[in-house]
Amino acid sequence: MINIPNLMGNLATKRKAYFSEADFQHSFAWEVHKQFPEAEVRLERPIKANGKLLHLDFQIQLPDKSLAVELKYKTRNLLIESQEESYSLSKHGALPQGKYDFIKDIVRLENITSSLEKCEGYAILLTNDNAYWRPRFKDTVDKAFNLTEGNILSGEMAWTEAASPGTKKNRENSLVLSGSYKLNWQDYSFANQENCGQFRYLAVHIQAK
Numbered sequence: 001m002i003n004i005p006n007l008m009g010n011l012a013t014k015r016k017a018y019f020s021e022a023d024f025q026h027s028f029a030w031e032v033h034k035q036f037p038e039a040e041v042r043l044e045r046p047i048k049a050n051g052k053l054l055h056l057d058f059q060i061q062l063p064d065k066s067l068a069v070e071l072k073y074k075t076r077n078l079l080i081e082s083q084e085e086s087y088s089l090s091k092h093g094a095l096p097q098g099k100y101d102f103i104k105d106i107v108r109l110e111n112i113t114s115s116l117e118k119c120e121g122y123a124i125l126l127t128n129d130n131a132y133w134r135p136r137f138k139d140t141v142d143k144a145f146n147l148t149e150g151n152i153l154s155g156e157m158a159w160t161e162a163a164s165p166g167t168k169k170n171r172e173n174s175l176v177l178s179g180s181y182k183l184n185w186q187d188y189s190f191a192n193q194e195n196c197g198q199f200r201y202l203a204v205h206i207q208a209k
Contacts, residue, residue, distance in 0.1 A: 001062070001065065001067070001120070002032065002035070002036065002060065002062075002067055004122055004124070004203050004205075005186060005203070007028075007031055007032065007035065008124075008186070008188060008201060008203070010031060010035070011027060011028065011031055012188050012189045014027075015027055016080065016082075016189040016190075016191045016199065017075075017078070017080055017087050017089065017128070017189065017191050017199060018073060018087075018126075019087060019089075020073070021071065021072065021073040024071060024073040024126060025043070025057060025058075025071050028058070028069075028071060029041050029043060029058060032058075032060055036060075036062065038062070038063065039060050039061060039062050040060070040061040041058060041059075041060050041061075042058065042059045042060075042061070043057065043058055044056070044057065045058075045059045047059070047068075047112055047115070047116070048115070049111040049112045049114070049115035049116075050111050050114070050115060052111065054108050054111060054112060056068055056069075056070065056108075056112060057069055057070045057071050058070075058071070064118065065118035065119065065120065066116060066118065066119045066120075067119070067120055067121070067122065068109055068112045068113060068116070068119055068120070068121040068122075068206075069121065069122050069123075069124065070105035070108065070109060070121075070122075070123045070124070071124050071125075071126070072098070072101065072102055072105065072123075072124070072125040072126070072127075073125075073126050073127070074092045074098050074125065074126075074127040074129055074132065075089040075090065075091065075092055075127065075128055075129065076089070076091045076092070076128055076129045076196040077089065077090060077091045077196065078128055078191065078192075078194060078196050078197065079194075080191045080192060080197075087191075089128070091129075092129070095129070095131055095132070095142070096140070096141060096142035096145065096163075096167055097167070097171060098132070099132070099142055099145035099146070099147050100142065100145050100171050100175070101171075102123060102125050102147065102202075103145055103147075103153060103157060103175050103177075104171075104175055105123040106123045106153065106177060106181065106204055106206060107175050107176065107177060109121030109122075109123055109206040110177065110178055110179060110206055113206050113207065113208040114178075114208050119208065120205070120206065120207050120208070121205070121206035121207075122203055122204065122205055122206065123203070123204045123206065124201060124202070124203045124204075125147075125201060125202045126188060126199060126200075126201040127199065127200065127201070128191070128196045128197065128198060128199045128200075129196065130196070130198070130200075132147050132148075132202070133147065133148055133149055133185045133200055133202070134148060135148050135149075136148065139160070140160075141159055141160045141162050141163035141164075141167060142159065142160075142163070142167075143160065144157040144158055144159070144160070145157055145175075147183060147202060148183070149183060149184070149185050150182065150183060150184075151182075151183050152180060152181065152182050152183070153177060153180070153181045153183065153204075154177055154179070154180040154181070155176070155177060156174050156175070156176045156177075157174060157175045157176075157177075158174035158175075159174075179206065179207075181204050181205075181206075183202060183204070184202075185200045185201070185202050186200060186201055186202075186203070187199075187200055188200055188201045
């Protein structure tokens, strides 16, 4: 099976950052192809799972099993200058929605891995926005979607009653997980010494129950 920390480590030696989520996805897929030339990598594949049509970022088919992967890339303002390339990253913001969407990826992967034979999943979030991994010291409307280090995701998660319609737009439904996932952030790269120069990633492993 693919070792995600090893794969991400190899990526980090080549690219400290990415221009966009699509850029990250392409680099990830190419690294999988290089490490596992026998693997079939399918991008943006529609999969029927539990009566629903779900769209998956990657399905990686290996000889003995498959891996379903969802990738997210969230940035804050950062300028990176190097001899090879220059990056001018903008602030995505929308932190509550970003957390919701990442957990929704885990829900999607639970459905997919339970529907396909010999399939495991990974939801991966790469970011230089430390608000994703640093503890919050006050209640927020998205406190149920907490992604900070050591938190455990499980059961049903929903917005608080204080969440505005604008915050919840297109994300009104609560999210329900069948599994339990303890969050462990890993260092990815140090692009520069600026406040948001550190990139870290969160990889949640999903196995069929």
